[in-house]
Amino acid sequence: MSANPPATTTPEGESDRPRIEEREQEGGNWAIATGRWTALSMSSRRAWEALSSNLAGVPPRDDRAWDLRPIEQLDHIGAQLLWNHWRHAWPARIEMDSQHKAVLDQVALYTCVAPAETGPTLADRFKSFAHNGPRMMFVARDFLRLIGQLTLDVGKLLSAPHRAPWRDFSGQIYHFGTTALPITALVGLLIGVVLAYLTSQQLRQYGAETFIVNILGLSLIRELGPVLAAVLIAGRSGSAITAQIGVMRVTEELDAMRVMGIPHGFRLVMPRVLALAIAMPLISMWTSMAALFGGMIAADLALDISPAYFMSALPRAVPMANLWLAMSKSAVFGVLIALIACYFGLKVKPNTESLGRGTTSSVVTSITVVILVDALFAVLFKGVGFR
Template identity: 75%
Template sequence: MPPSAPNTAPTTLAAAPDEPVRVPPRVARGGEGAVVAQGQWTALAFSSRRDWTALADSLHALPKGDDAWDLRPIEQLDHIGAQVLWRHWGGAWPQRIEMDPPHKAVLEHVAQFTCAAPPDAGPTLADRFKDFAHHGPRALLLGRDVLRMIGQLVLDIGTLIRAPHRAPWRDLSGQLYQFGTTALPITALVGALIGVVLAYLMSNQLRNFGAEAFIVNILGLSLIRELGPVLAAVLVAGRSGSAITAQIGVMRVTEELDAMRVMGIPHGYRLVMPRVLALAVAMPLISMWTSMAALAGGMFAANLTLDLSPAYFMQALPRAVPLSNLWLLLGKSAVFGILIALVGCYFGMKVQPNTESLGRGTTSSVVTSITVVILVDALFAVLFRGVGFR
């Protein structure tokens, strides 16, 4: 066992007399709000991780817009230190700076040969071609599948017209009940609440101008022409569109679609066409029902807030809203129903045989259906902007 070392006092290493003491770079606040840079701003000083971290934290803590600097206390400045200062200044000289001539020469040299970051170049033709090669085929495949589904639907409707006795009437009636009848309570409730809210909000403004009677015009046009069909379509898209995707997706997971193909039962004729026809018939009726409920709620709120009797409301409504708005409601609602059913069937057919794909397809179906409904409604608003007004 080696003998224990004797207890000795710690030895302090001092620098040689001819070796300069290295002062780490630092910044501090001086008089008149100027930033004072001190120490040695050289590559050797920045080689110490501790010194560089402390300096970076100090520079980061300085408030933006420091336009007064004092570099005279710097003992030594090389191009590395000048580059640090120049980058901190953002590539521009401060408004007020004091420094010694040697430091000025180094900074001017760095400023002369330091180029600003080049602007981001736009995508070249090769980049655009690569982007199209990556995303283009997906869009083309999507367009092909949608066009194929629409074409198959047209052929199935032709088959239905030629041989109506072989049509899936039982499936169609079941879908009508599921998409139409069961949706009446929720659409009526939401429509009535929307009518009440609109009437209360508009009554406060109309009362200021003595135009209480015009609430019939505003409610009639807004609810029958726009809000009624769109609100009903959004509710049906979230309710029935997701159900269509989930039903067909579960059939994919349980391999029922494969069994139908083996048995020679066409998917489009037995799955897609009944749902499209059911929503095309049910959607105008649901929109009409929702608009009526919204008008009833608005009439009730107008009676409470503006003392407009229901008799006056019912009498003024036909004069305020031309009949063409009703036909526009029915037409656009039928288009909404067809699109919601097609989107739901498309995403249902694309579901992979796993539960994760089923949930993702259902979510995509609802989002896409609502987006398509809003886009088509905007298209109807542009095309029929001169229809339905006195």
């Protein structure tokens, strides 16, 4: 037991104020706590600021001894303040009464120390990869298997055309292409009008009204037309493909086809992929024509550019290479949309919840892939189609 420090005297009127005094004694450095360490004595702002500055001037040290016996009254608020000041650890040397020790023991027992947040360790990263890595590899494996099976089915179609499901193929072209013409034309027309009006406001400031033909022609034929058509087809036909095949899974028609020896790829996947590969370039050209028509009407109304001048200047402003590029990447968009839709449709489990989740995933993935592939085409063919 350490030697007791001498008693201290306090000025009159301040005996109730909680405070800590430092003393140098033969036994070492002593921190002596006096006053009433209660919520009532620390309720005023002045008392709290004074105690905070007092505690800041007495930082916790391993070689400092603490004497809590002069404390007149200690409640859980004062004990919590001392325990936090000690950084949730008992000092090496301490003198206190039994009632004060009981309060401090309760505070020390029920005070939870929040663990410090640490970054993921190497083991955590390995576990995360072990959980998500194989799943991504399984998806890549199944998708590559679907592409390989499509290649084999196309080779089978070329070797034996009389065995091909031509009726399914023509029906898919009708559903994916013909029935999509009204909505794609309407959206393309409105996009052309909006783009023409926004562009005309800027071109009029510089007296470059005639360049609206170049802007509309390149942007609509080369980029906006194919991408807009692909997004609409992904939301309309891609979701329909996934829902059709998913319903066949729910109603066990896929299992029945397997039992009867009818291959899923040859009868379900290949007709839809080929139908969209043929329909998408035509829909893209149709959407671009509707958008150009809307832009031509808006240019006539906003900039007094006659439709005759617009039609005569369009071939000079937009080289034919842009049209071939747009149709080529539209065919790629159609193949990817159909493959993604068929993949998610074949992965649907025999319940309605999985059907809805698969349809949503199909549309989102198709639109994302379309935008990524369009960006890839823009980088690869950045020097094609410009005079």
